[in-house]
Amino acid sequence: MPPSIIERLPAELIQPIFRESGYNPSLPLASPHIAAKLSDKRVYTAVCDHLLTAQHVNARPHQKASQTLLFAAKWMTWDFFKSWVLHQYEPKGCLCGKTEKEGCWDKQWPINWEDASQMPFSRAHLPALAWVNGRLPKKLFTGEWTQDKIEFSRFLLWTTSMTVDWANEEMRQIVLQSRKGAILQGNLEAVELFNHNRRLGKAPDIASIHFAVLEAGCNRSIVFDMLATAHRWGKCEGWARDELDDWCEARIEAGDPKGRWLQQKIQGLRGEVTPARPKPEKEPSPTKWGGNIDQREGDYELEGDKLVVNELRWNEVCVDLNSFSPMLFESFCKFRTPVLHFP
Ligand SMILES: [Zn+2]
Known part of the structure; x- marks a missing residue:
């Protein structure tokens, strides 16, 4: 035509x-x-x-x-978006879009492109992009996770209110598969995005931990982050003996230290006392969710098998807000999804 x-x-x-x-x-x-x-x-x-x-x-x-x-x-693309952000906010010298005279009181500059979540914003000092609330694009969740995709996703999740269109079944499946892909790929940074942003889906649970261990080969850094996050969200309550215990025992028998390591973590979350950790004279006061998880316990390092636990600011922001009023907490977390239940 x-x-x-x-x-x-x-x-x-x-x-x-x-x-x-x-x-x-x-x-x-x-x-x-x-x-x-x-x-x-x-x-x-x-x-x-x-x-x-x-x-x-x-x-x-x-x-x-x-x-x-x-x-x-x-x-x-991530490169174009970075160039636009510089064009828009460099003259002001802060992502809040204001100069000090116009009300900026905590300059967030230069921009940490590699990990925008290291740039601390607060409710009184929001990035100017915080009101941008379109849908996160499909392209971020298709194909392998690359550093560009991780940085772009993290920047959008940290500075904007963009969300996944969960009502769109195709998009929903793409994001769920992308999450599994990140675990299979052993990409800790990508998995952390999913674990700590409720805009990218539910908190990890026992079923997803099974997937990470039994189908993805138990990358310890990924599994530890999933265990700790699942614990924080109360997803490990009532965790009964299952195939993971059999997996641990088989790995212990095969001389793989990963088996003992995971067994200790699971037993710790169940509140059980492991042989390697004698029962203390005085029982610690129970936490809200019961059990505990300790990254140092049973840790070891082998070539290609090292536990990495990153300090993530997704958590810090909302922990700080626990001392705020529930209304303020809820209001702020519409912008930045909470990772803790409000007590
Ligand atoms: Zn500012």
């Missing part, structure tokens, strides 16, 4: 039409001819300026859908 009249217009005319449409992403999606004429870094930058800054607050319902399409676009 020959191009329509609008498709034949030169880029000099298409681009102002796009601007006047409020940078509606449906326009380039409607035609590859139009998309080609809008394929320009200056246009992409203008689209982001329009859709990702708070200056067009009256169009928010429309903007959420547009933000979703924007992040789904092929050109919206």
Whole structure:
């Protein structure tokens, strides 16, 4: 089919039409001819300026859908997004989008691109992108987890309110598979994202720990993070003897220290006393969930088998907020998903 009249217009005319449409992403999606004429870094930058800054607050319902399409676009790569963030916030010197004179009181600059979650924000000092609430794009959850995907996902989860579209069955399956893929790939940073962000699904439970051990080969760093997070969320309560105990015993018999290590962790979570840890004279006061998990207990190091436990700020933020009022805690955690139950 020959191009329509609008498709034949030169880029000099298409681009102002796009601007006047409020940078509606449906326009380039409607035609590859139009998309080609809008394929320009200056246009992409203008689209982001329009859709990702708070200056067009009256169009928010429309903007959420547009933000979703924007992040789904092929050109919206981690490299491009970083260049846009610098273009937008470098003049102010903080991701909150304000200078000190305008109210910034805790400069978050330069940006930690590798791990944005190391940049501490608070309810009184939010990143300017916090109100961006489109859907997280499919491209972050398809294929192998790369460093780019981890950094991009972590930045979006830390600085924006973007979520997975759980009502979309295809997307739901993609994210669930992506989580399993991260475990199979042995990618601790990717697994941590899933473990500590309720926007990326439920907290790990006994079934997912089974998967990590029995099907993914028991990467100790991954399994420890899953055990500790499951424990924190109360998912280990009533954990009865199961195939994992058999797995541990078989590994112990085979001379694999991983078997003993995991057995100690499981017994610790059940509140059982292991032979390697004699019963203390005075019982420690029981925690809310019962049992405990200690990263030092039974640890060892072999080539290719070292326990890594990262200090994650996803947890710190909400632990601090436990001293705040429930309303404040809940309000803040709409922005940053809580990892602890409010007592
Ligand atoms: Zn600031």
